Amino acid sequence: KEDKKLLPETVTALVEIKNQTAGILVQSNGKIMEQLFKPYPEVEDKEGYEILLRQLGALTHMEVEKNAIPERLSLLEQYMVERTEELNISERWAQAQPNKSIQSMIGWKGAREPSYWDLHEQVHGPHAIVGGTSGSGKSEFLTTYLMGLAINFSPEDIGMLIIDWKGGGIAHTLSDLPHFMGAITNLDGAGTARALASINAELKKRQALFNTYGVNNINGYMKLYRERHHPREGVLYPREALPHLILVSDEFAELKENVPEFLTELTSVARIGRSLGVHLILATQKPDGVVNDQIDANSKSKVALKMSDENNSRALIKTVDAAHISTAGRGYLRVGESELYELFQSGYGGVAYTPGGAEEEIKDERIYAINELGQAELLYDPREEVVDQEKEKEEPESQLSAVIKSIKAVFEASDYQKPQQPWLPNLPEKIATPMVKVGNERRLKIPLGLLDIPSAQRQDVYNFDLDEHSHTVIFSSPGFGKSTTLQTLVMNLARQNTPEHLHFNLLDFGTNGLLPLKNLPHVADMVMLEEEEKLSKMLGRISSALVTRKALFKAEGVANLTQYESKTKEQLPILVNVLDAYDNLTPQDKRKDAIDELLMQVLREGQALGIYLVLTAGRYNGIRMNMMANIQTKLALFLNEDSDLGSIIGREKLEQVEVQGRGQVKLEQALSVQIYLPAQAENEAQLLEMLEHEIKLMDEAWTGVRPERIPMVGEHVDFEQFETFDKEKFYLGLNKSDAQPVTFELFKGQPLTLLSSNKKQTLFLGEFIAEQLADFEGDIIKIDFIGNLTDVPSSLAIGKEEITKQSVDVREALGALTISQKEEQRIVILNGLSQILAKLQVTAEAFIELLEETNENTQYILLDLFNNIGSPMNLMTKAIKENLQHILFAGDMQSQALVDLSMEERKRKFALQEMFYLNDESLNMLVLPRKGGGEDE
Ligand SMILES: Nc1ncnc2c1ncn2[C@@H]1O[C@H](COP(=O)(O)OP(=O)(O)OP(=O)(O)O)[C@@H](O)[C@H]1O
Ligand SMILES: [Mg+2]
Secondary structure (H helix, E strand, C coil): CHHHHCCCCCCCEEEEECCCCCEEEEEECCEEEEEEECCCCCCCCHHHHHHHHHHHHCCCCCCCCCCCCCCCCEHHHHCCCCCHHHHCHHHHHHHCCCCCCCEEEEEEEECCEEEEEECCCCCCCCCEEEECCCCCCHHHHHHHHHHHHHHHCCCCCEEEEEEECCCCHHHHHHCCCCCEEEEECCCCCHHHHHHHHHHHHHHHHHHHHHHHHCCCCHHHHHHHHHHHHCCCCCCCCCCCCCCEEEEEEECHHHHHHHCCHHHHHHHHHHHHHHHHCEEEEEEECCCCCCCCHHHHHHCCEEEECCCCCHHHHHHHHCCCHHHHCCCCCEEEEEECCCCEEEEEECCECCCECCCCCCCCCCCCCCEEEECCCCCEEEEECHHHCCCCCCCCCCCCCEHHHHHHHHHHHHHHCCCCCCCCCCCCCCCCCCCECCCCCCCCCCCCEEEEEEEEEHHHCEEEEEEEEHHHHCCEEEECCCCCCHHHHHHHHHHHHHHHCCCCCEEEEEEECCCCCCHHHCCCCCEEEEEECCCHHHHHHHHHHHHHHHHHHHHHHHHHCCCCHHHHHHHHCCCCCEEEEEEECHHHCCCCCCCHHHHHHHHHHHHHHHHHHCEEEEEEECCHHHCCHHHHCCCCEEEEECCCCHHHHHHHHCCCCCCCCCCCCEEEEECCCEEEEEECECCCCCCHHHHHHHHHHHHHHHHHHCCCCCCCCCCCCCCCEEHHHCCCCCCCCEEEEEECCCCCEEEECCCCCCCEEEEECCHHHHHHHHHHHHHHHCCCCCEEEEEECCCCCCCCCCCEEEEHHHHHHCHHHHHHHHHHHHHCCCCCCEEEEEECHHHHHHHHCCCHHHHHHHHHHCCCCEEEEEEEEHHHHHCCCCHHHHHHHHHCCCEEECCCCCCCCCCCCCHHHHCCCCCCCEEEEEECCEEEEEECEECCCCCCC
């Protein structure tokens, strides 16, 4: 009797033949007859037989329907419509009762006889396994099934999640459906943990929601949800629809093999999914041994498309039938032991959508020539004509996309809500920072990136708050976004605060990563590792900022910036020291200890003082342990060494993704984050341009106070640099430490001593003096033993010869000059002081005495080579050291006794225009001006 059901409906009569003489006409035209007859009646008249056969021979056999199940079926044919509107989607959605059934048509089991499948847990569900060898139409079948769900149920009732091992496939096809809740397509490495966390979170969320509303399954929950517009008193109604989730994993066997952890998670879905309304459909080529007992026991439905062999067929549906299928898209649906076993042909959505008419018949317009041998030679083929290369060949729209389009349209025109997505798409690889605006208040909290929180099914802005996160280190291997992260951080802080609120010191030990930020009005200055002097000044400034603030707070009796500001009602700018590529400062670098010591001080004391350090490094070991211990926030971008990541994030570290700007931070848990790009741009070049432009505007717009630049003097200084060149003054040069001009006042009874390092510098000094005395109106007396002061103008010149030959005369002249009461000012220059005194037989003491008696109208300028004066053996040295102020000198600092110098300073080499200036015990390095700057040398 069972078998009768399987007969095609075109069978009109059923005959049972027991033997030659006994038969029963069981059924005719649908009526039960149970009429007995004799199948082979004995015929006496043998000729009558022959006539009978001849008469039958004239009949032509007319083929009715060979097989009730069509060979092929399109998606729309399946629903027996031509146009998508005829599907009446919105009515179907309105009438759906997913608490009772989630039935969907999967194809036809006979002519115009639909085959339905219902994964509702009380019908064919909750879970299913689908098998089919390659080319069997597995993915198409799943697509048709899911499309059926989407046609019949709104997104509030049904949602779909696709786990696609290698991407593409169904996830791609169906992503436009409003029912589509996401896809996990990247299951290498990091994707897995994320997907597992997301699925887990969805299960937990459902359980929690059921608890809140006092229901124990999805049907109860959705009943409440539907009743929310007609509430009863005292009942709490949910606002969020919870759809049945159909979790489809195509290529499950491969998934299991590559990501074994997944099986565990899916097994737990199989176990508890029933009440939670989560349905699993696991599709695979070879089902044999792929699923475990737990999943198998919960998978009441099995669908077998063409299977590769009888074993696989038997493993899935207990019969060998599926091994013998020869048509794509044809399959057996088996439910339970014997609940259902039927063959169907599923509808195919890939055919062209041609509403209101069959597809135009394509005529064969090819022309052949038939040759003598009867062979056809193609002469003309219209399909080979080059039509228009510009125009994309227009693909006719498929039924699938037409149906998806109308489902979308129905959804958009409706009031249905799109339920929250159980998992969000992977973090994008490039995200521009959201814009932030400057305010009246100082605000140190800025958006820095996008966090992925699969366990909470959220993606949130990663806000960086200098107050809270304090000192911060960012690690990455070369080229993965250290500098860019700093750029975003600095830009957003600068966008949100004025230079009154916030200053930056930029220390770039890397490859110019901070350069684009240099012109921000908030930036004091930028310094590179190789700029020794500037770096040391920058460090000095940071150090003195620490000292000054500490003293300031002490004076006010406060412990930190907050207290200071609330007590004094005065705001101090926050100081952010931004240090890129810190580990380029090698342990061999002689500056490292001093720099580390300062950084440690900032790390330990800075936060209370409003002084912060944000630095980057390429490797974990690049930063000393004691420094690491004082850095609150650690951000890891991609690192070649996985062990480094472990040291930074800890055991919870996530699998790394090799994407620029992608990293992880440890908040309550380790989370992955995509750091924002500092501006919206198409490419890197444009990004720089945008930054440059924006910074220029900021710079021009800011009229308030700015942090001071680090004063720097180059090796070369021009007289023109003394902008308001005052002819009355004698300029010594620019002080290298503060870049301020240093002047010497003539005629104050103080001689000026210049000790040069070599002849070349002596010549330069001659030029230097000549330039400054060019407009001097009094007498210049030049006693030039060395003979290289030719450029210096003079009213009286005494040379080497005269000094040697007429030493007595010269000595007397010198004495006379000193005591003369002449009102007019005059300058006396002695070039080659030590030799002049030796020739004149004047002791150092006597000469000093002579100078002390000098009246205010005489100005001595004393010159010599440093070697002649500075050496420890020299008697002059002591006298000069003790009695003269205003000494400019340069030379070999190793063997000199003029001043006490550090080891470092003793190794110093001097450029032509550089000289120390010793004045009242204070020692400064000056750069002396030169006409034309001296750049050409
Ligand atoms: N957050 C990000 N989002 C997208 N792309 C980024 C991001 N950060 C960096 N990149 C890309 O990576 C490139 C290298 O970045 P960056 O110069 O910041 O790396 P780095 O770690 O400082 O490199 P190096 O070690 O050479 O100094 C950038 O030019 C940019 O193309
Ligand atoms: Mg860099």
